[in-house]
Amino acid sequence: MSNGFFYTTEKYRRRYGVAFFVGIIGGIVSAFVKWGAEVPFPPRTFTGGRDEFNPPFLFLRDYLGIDPTATVYTFSEHIINPVMITHILFSLVFAIGYCLVAEIFPKVKMWQGAMAGLLATVAVHGVSFPLLNLTPPLSELPFDEYFSEIFGHVVWFWSIEIIRRDLRNRITHQPDPEVSLSQNYR
Numbered sequence: 001m002s003n004g005f006f007y008t009t010e011k012y013r014r015r016y017g018v019a020f021f022v023g024i025i026g027g028i029v030s031a032f033v034k035w036g037a038e039v040p041f042p043p044r045t046f047t048g049g050r051d052e053f054n055p056p057f058l059f060l061r062d063y064l065g066i067d068p069t070a071t072v073y074t075f076s077e078h079i080i081n082p083v084m085i086t087h088i089l090f091s092l093v094f095a096i097g098y099c100l101v102a103e104i105f106p107k108v109k110m111w112q113g114a115m116a117g118l119l120a121t122v123a124v125h126g127v128s129f130p131l132l133n134l135t136p137p138l139s140e141l142p143f144d145e146y147f148s149e150i151f152g153h154v155v156w157f158w159s160i161e162i163i164r165r166d167l168r169n170r171i172t173h174q175p176d177p178e179v180s181l182s183q184n185y186r
Helices: 016-037 055-063 084-103 106-131 143-170
Strands: 072-073 076-082
Touching: 016 084, 016 143, 055 084, 084 106, 084 143, 106 143
Parallel strands: none
Antiparallel strands: 072 076
């Protein structure tokens, strides 16, 4: 069944090396897209006495024993906390993973990556972060945080998909693996 949700591509059409390379580029660029999405829609509120550090900060501090406040630097007279580098690392992991999975399961690209953004929101912010005590359970979060994370993740994965598709097709000079080579592809 070629149109099923778990349809897989033919093995000889997959380009894992290209997917990995494109995932690196997509991961770096999309990290900046995700940050940009947080400017008009900040992901956290400062009410209710919550610990308002971002989850990467808490992960470094609580699980790896790294004090992110001890490693600040100055750029253009601004004090920068490099904990934001963890956002790039997370973005790299997700983008590389997405690009590799897209080689096998084309349905992951549904809605130009927006579905993957929704799934990432549920898996990370709905399940993983509360289990690790990096955020409160979803039932305790205000709507603003839901909206910010959903919007940010959809735009984030959409940008990964745009980069993935363009660069993969430019590098391989072929359509995505699920597209028939007999189709008139331009």
